[in-house]
Amino acid sequence: MTAIVDLDAGTALELHDALGPDSVVLPSMEALRRHLDIQFAEDAVVLGPTVDLVSALALAESMRVSRPSLGVILVRRYVDTTVLADAMRVGVFEVVEERDVAALTAAVGRSHDLARALRETVVQAPEPEDGAGRGTLITVFSAKGGCGKTTLATNLAAALADGGRREVCLVDLDLAFGDVAIALQLFPAHTIADAVPLAASLDAQALLSLLTPHSPGFTTLVAPIEPGSADAIPASLVSTILALLKKQFDYVVVDTPPAFDDHVLAAFDQSDIVALLATLDIPALKNLKLTLETLDLLNYPRERWRIVLNRSDSKVGLALSEVEKTLKVPIAVQVPSSRDVPASVNRGVPIMLDDPRHPVSQAIKAFAERQIVAHAVAAGSHALPEMRADRRGLLRRKARTT
Numbered sequence: 001m002t003a004i005v006d007l008d009a010g011t012a013l014e015l016h017d018a019l020g021p022d023s024v025v026l027p028s029m030e031a032l033r034r035h036l037d038i039q040f041a042e043d044a045v046v047l048g049p050t051v052d053l054v055s056a057l058a059l060a061e062s063m064r065v066s067r068p069s070l071g072v073i074l075v076r077r078y079v080d081t082t083v084l085a086d087a088m089r090v091g092v093f094e095v096v097e098e099r100d101v102a103a104l105t106a107a108v109g110r111s112h113d114l115a116r117a118l119r120e121t122v123v124q125a126p127e128p129e130d131g132a133g134r135g136t137l138i139t140v141f142s143a144k145g146g147c148g149k150t151t152l153a154t155n156l157a158a159a160l161a162d163g164g165r166r167e168v169c170l171v172d173l174d175l176a177f178g179d180v181a182i183a184l185q186l187f188p189a190h191t192i193a194d195a196v197p198l199a200a201s202l203d204a205q206a207l208l209s210l211l212t213p214h215s216p217g218f219t220t221l222v223a224p225i226e227p228g229s230a231d232a233i234p235a236s237l238v239s240t241i242l243a244l245l246k247k248q249f250d251y252v253v254v255d256t257p258p259a260f261d262d263h264v265l266a267a268f269d270q271s272d273i274v275a276l277l278a279t280l281d282i283p284a285l286k287n288l289k290l291t292l293e294t295l296d297l298l299n300y301p302r303e304r305w306r307i308v309l310n311r312s313d314s315k316v317g318l319a320l321s322e323v324e325k326t327l328k329v330p331i332a333v334q335v336p337s338s339r340d341v342p343a344s345v346n347r348g349v350p351i352m353l354d355d356p357r358h359p360v361s362q363a364i365k366a367f368a369e370r371q372i373v374a375h376a377v378a379a380g381s382h383a384l385p386e387m388r389a390d391r392r393g394l395l396r397r398k399a400r401t402t
């Protein structure tokens with residue numbers, strides 16, 4: 001899809017006619033930014049001649065970091081070398097002249113091709129030499145029950161899998177009372193407890209045979225059926241399992257019990273990101289503050305923390321600014337409260353899959369893309385800067401030579 005912005009309705013329509021039904025017209029730069037926040041598949045933006053150069057360049061500059069696969073194409077009445085030089089400096093994909101429809105459609109085509117290639121490059125990035133595995137591990141934790149860990153973990157895994165675009169494994173480490181299988185209406189043939197007798201010889205192949213698939217790109221390792229089996233699972237086995245899964249999957253999401261037990265600490269050790277959940281009530285916030293202090297004591301790097309405020313619009317009288325001031329850590333994402341969430345759990349389908357446009361789904365999707373995928377790309381792919389250089393090379397030098 002291509003998003004078009006032009007402040008003049010007639011010009012916007014002409015651009016839309018040139019680019020066909022796969023494009024969408026937006027009336028302002030603010031509308032475009034809102035659109036990009038929720039349309040993750042968008043990979044080309046056409047900024048028409050009435051969009052002022054400063055805002056156009058500012059958009060290109062911010063997107064080059066936060067969303068490198070997005071090609072910003074600038075349409076100008078006249079193209080001169082000053083515009084080209086400025087555009088190149090901030091990473092504009094191409095600059096084309098207003099009346100040159102062929103150049104515009106070709107530029108949009110190239111932007112889509114490149115976005116596709118870039119995505120494939122990122123997904124197929126070689127394993128890092130340090131043996132850390134290719135995947136990013138995210139542990140979802142709160143020291144208090146009922147905050148929405150399982151809700152976030154299941155929906156986050158679905159968001160990351162994105163219909164099969166990425167490979168994701170969700171691990172239920174709530175070994176005594178795990179309810180991932182129920183929340184996803186799975187009928188598992190195996191659970192994590194089946195890894196115990198294999199421990200000495202556990203390899204990727206054996207581990208993969210214990211997984212229960214859910215939907216394209218989304219598979220699970222569920223908790224034992226019998227609550228008592230938790231004690232039989234050593235923390236070292238959890239470490240081995242997570243390390244093996246990180247090598248096999250793009251993302252591993254870990255759901256946890258509401259306690260700092262050895263299994264959870266083993267997951268923290270392997271986590272690239274810890275999503276720490278709280279709700280807007282004093283007990284939850286007190287527990288979150290204690291959790292943060294504990295993580296500090298354990299020397300757990302703060303740049304890996306992401307605070308997720310669930311049911312953030314509940315009318316309970318606590319202001320968000322007060323919460324941030326108390327915690328001294330910014331809130332990464334706010335997930336609204338909705339009765340559609342328990343309804344989706346009862347149906348056994350994550351709301352992310354049932355209703356991707358729901359505000360709860362969109363909040364979690366934005367968290368997945370901006371805080372997790374963006375982090376993984378920044379941390380793991382050395383291919384990106386080179387791709388940027390290639391892209392700049394594609395900038396069309398259409399300066400008027402007259």
Ligand SMILES: Nc1ncnc2c1ncn2[C@@H]1O[C@H](COP(=O)(O)OP(=O)(O)O)[C@@H](O)[C@H]1O
Pocket residue numbers: 142144145146147148149150151152310311335336337338339340341342343345360
């Ligand atoms: N954003 C939300 N809006 C409404 N209900 C929610 C929301 N998030 C979670 N819930 C509900 O709260 C309850 C506890 O959520 P759950 O994810 O099981 O918490 P935990 O795993 O932390 O114990 C569930 O009934 C769930 O449906």
Ligand SMILES: [Mg+2]
Pocket residue numbers: 149150151174179256
């Ligand atoms: Mg739970």
